Amino acid sequence: EAGVAQSPRYKIIEKRQSVAFWCNPISGHATLYWYQQILGQGPKLLIQFQNNGVVDDSQLPKDRFSAERLKGVDSTLKIQPAKLEDSAVYLCASSPGTGFYSNQPQHFGDGTRLSIL
């Protein structure tokens, strides 16, 4: 089965610019996650979708970050405007379960490495 696809692989922008990341989860996976991984740290959940609805966005900095999952499949994560502290790897993951069955293993993409100058 095809894995989680993410693009772009790398992105370099200047602070205050905008950037968008794209994710295509594994076919049939109901739950999609966006994580931020700062260098030297574990991934931190930004937002979780089940189908096209938001389940958890409590750790998403909503003044600058936004995400959507149209039609319950692909998702985009946007940062506008970017700050220096947003430099990180942005990982997308998906899993087949919903609700408490989100405890099933998550499948991760390769991530997008974002550098803010």
Added chain:
Amino acid sequence: AQKVTQAQTEISVVEKEDVTLDCVYETRDTTYYLFWYKQPPSGELVFLIRRNSFDEQNEISGRYSWNFQKSTSSFNFTITASQVVDSAVYFCALFSGGYNKLIFGAGTRLAVHP
């Protein structure tokens, strides 16, 4: 509070040595799941194992083994006869229904030298 602690930031071993990666977790939930993921230099997190809180049996998969002890809130990972391909960052993670999200530790970077 939900928390995962991986006290070892970096471990360096020579090929064929055994190595244990420690993981200590905190949760007030009685039903929870513990995970280990491997992150090679390519960046993708690769799922290794999931263990639920009611199953304390140790698990072995090839050169990998996991020791789950609820009494000490630990879920340690041992690689036997390490190989250079085992070099990666390894993350322990916790999922509980009360929190409903996966919480990762800071990771342990393992370097296996020939």
